[in-house]
Amino acid sequence: MRTVHFSGRLVGRQEETGRLAGLTAAARAGRGGALVLTGEPGTGKSALLDHARRTADGMRLVRACGSRFEKELPFAALHQLCLPMLGHLSELPAQHHDALRSAFGPAPGARDVSRVGPAVLDLLSRAARAQPLLCLIDDAHWLDSASSHVLAFLARRIAGEPVAMVFAARPAGAAGELTGLPGLSLSGLSDTDARMLLASLSHTAVDDQVRRRLVLEARGNPLALLEVPSAGGYAPLDTSSVPSPTERGHRSRIEALPADVRLLLTVASADPTGDAALLWAAARHLGIDAMASAAAATAAGLAEFATQVRFCHPLARSAAYRAAAPGERRRVHGALAAVTDPATDPDRRAWHRAQAASS
Ligand SMILES: Nc1ncnc2c1ncn2[C@@H]1O[C@H](COP(=O)(O)OP(=O)(O)O)[C@@H](O)[C@H]1O
Numbered sequence: 001m002r003t004v005h006f007s008g009r010l011v012g013r014q015e016e017t018g019r020l021a022g023l024t025a026a027a028r029a030g031r032g033g034a035l036v037l038t039g040e041p042g043t044g045k046s047a048l049l050d051h052a053r054r055t056a057d058g059m060r061l062v063r064a065c066g067s068r069f070e071k072e073l074p075f076a077a078l079h080q081l082c083l084p085m086l087g088h089l090s091e092l093p094a095q096h097h098d099a100l101r102s103a104f105g106p107a108p109g110a111r112d113v114s115r116v117g118p119a120v121l122d123l124l125s126r127a128a129r130a131q132p133l134l135c136l137i138d139d140a141h142w143l144d145s146a147s148s149h150v151l152a153f154l155a156r157r158i159a160g161e162p163v164a165m166v167f168a169a170r171p172a173g174a175a176g177e178l179t180g181l182p183g184l185s186l187s188g189l190s191d192t193d194a195r196m197l198l199a200s201l202s203h204t205a206v207d208d209q210v211r212r213r214l215v216l217e218a219r220g221n222p223l224a225l226l227e228v229p230s231a232g233g234y235a236p237l238d239t240s241s242v243p244s245p246t247e248r249g250h251r252s253r254i255e256a257l258p259a260d261v262r263l264l265l266t267v268a269s270a271d272p273t274g275d276a277a278l279l280w281a282a283a284r285h286l287g288i289d290a291m292a293s294a295a296a297a298t299a300a301g302l303a304e305f306a307t308q309v310r311f312c313h314p315l316a317r318s319a320a321y322r323a324a325a326p327g328e329r330r331r332v333h334g335a336l337a338a339v340t341d342p343a344t345d346p347d348r349r350a351w352h353r354a355q356a357a358s359s
């Protein structure tokens with residue numbers, strides 16, 4: 001997958017970074033607190049945690065990440081979080097010491113959340129006495145339940161400690177234990193921010209109309225915007241690289257559709273402008289029953305057809321393109337060239353003609 005990882009400054013997200021700055025500043029002053037960021041995959045939760053890490057001057061970072069493979073393993077995530085602090089273990093009173101040893105150690109013992117919670121709180125506050133702590137817990141929707149119980153317990157008891165805890169989770173999967181903690185739900189980037197993110201990708205040489213269509217289809221999801229280069233502008237769509245799992249999912253839905261519907265989607269995918277008038281003209285040229293096919297593609301949730309054609313995701317567009325056989329793609333570009341006005345859009349027409357000859 002040609003996903004580009006944006007490693008520079010975050011685009012937009014002023015409210016979120018403001019909340020994070022407030023949280024860490026308060027923690028440094030001894031007023032601890034927690035924040036749960038929720039958002040769909042790709043909305044930028046991990047990017048915000050990373051931002052918190054980079055900007056939390058003077059704080060010691062401890063982190064854990066939920067894992068779907070360790071979801072059934074009691075205290076797996078908590079162990080990750082505590083590992084760098086275990087140097088303080090010998091300072092703990094025997095009962096806390098034992099609770100942690102039984103939670104993390106191989107020795108069988110009561111893995112009792114109500115004993116482990118206070119023990120970890122003790123550990124955390126001892127570590128924080130040396131340096132304020134920033135605890136980042138990513139993919140909290142995959143936390144094992146023992147860890148999420150303890151982490152939620154901690155989050156409710158750090159008000160008097162120099163400790164900030166930030167969780168990131170998917171909306172539906174956020175562990176029930178975290179509900180009730182201060183939360184912030186991430187929606188898509190604004191159109192302006194989405195355009196700015198797209199513009200920061202120097203390799204996407206796209207014209208205005210194409211850019212509008214890309215922003216529309218990505219719905220402000222940063223990951224979808226970053227995946228856009230593989231979803232095509234006026235560059236030949238790459239049909240040889242390995243498709244991402246997202247794209248493969250769209251592709252299997254497309255392949256289950258009747259031939260006419262697939263062909264209509266191929267036409268839509270081959271035209272980077274998303275201009276519906278052009279699509280209808282090309283469909284007529286190819287003898288497709290455009291209205292019925294558009295209705296079927298809409299019903300399948302793959303695309304919407306108004307004055308602009310809008311795929312449900314930029315990668316649905318590339319999936320439609322790749323699902324077609326090379327000869328079919330050539331035929332589709334030929335049809336698009338035939339219906340593109342040579343007087344007003346000579347460049348686009350030439351581009352489609354070139355694709356018709358070679359793609
Ligand atoms: N505000 C932003 N500005 C720039 N890039 C971003 C922004 N938000 C997310 N990204 C980038 O988008 C991609 C997906 O974000 P990520 O944080 O991994 O999403 P999530 O953790 O919510 O699934 C990453 O490559 C990330 O760097």
Ligand SMILES: [Mg+2]
Nearest residue numbers: 045046138139
């Ligand atoms: Mg993430």
